[in-house]
Amino acid sequence: MATALIAANGRILHWSPDAEALLGFPADQAVGRFAADVLVAPERRTEVLGLFARILEGRPWSGVFPVRHRDGHLVGLDFRTYPVLDREGSPMVLAVASDVSEVRRLAADLAVLDGFFTQSPVGMAVYDTELRFVRLNEALARINGLPVDRHLGGG
Incomplete structure (x- = not known):
């Protein structure tokens, strides 16, 4: 998860290593x-800029927005933004x-794994x-002769 902290004037104050990896800008080229x-x-x-102003006014925003990578191509980012x-x-x-x-790839992978499970x-x-059991399928519950909920948290 990439993180950035942006001042009210729009200048980048913090740029995480994950932001650097995701967008190609080293922190020393982004901060400031x-x-x-x-x-x-x-x-x-x-x-x-309008969206940024609304967040500064105290309205968090979540959504997808295209952001420019250092090499010029756009990267669709799923944002969670918070006024602080x-x-x-x-x-x-x-x-x-x-x-x-x-x-999306992770969600698809999890859906496939959930289907198998x-x-x-x-x-x-x-x-x-x-x-301790965190999750088990119905097949194992039947094998053990106990309902799924009786397994959870036990060893």
Whole structure:
């Protein structure tokens, strides 16, 4: 998860290593620059500045927005943004983002794994570090002769 902290004037204050990996800009090339100048295509600048102003006013925003990579191509990012205050009470924006294509790939992978888990005739379980059941399928519950809920949390 990439994170960035942006001052009310639009300058980047913090740029995480994950933001660097995702968008190609090293922190020393991002911090101190105006986020809209670095990351937003000119035709979307007015839109993003309006969105930024609403977040600064206290309205968090979540959604997908295309952001410019250092090499120029656009990356669709799934954002969660939050208005925050610095120590003096000045507003800032905390942005947490991930690559939409990666999120969608993970969701598809999880759906496939969930299908295998729930439909398998073979007993399957997931355990925590103390070897307690975290999840098990109906096949294993039948093999053990106990309902699923009686397994959870036990060893």
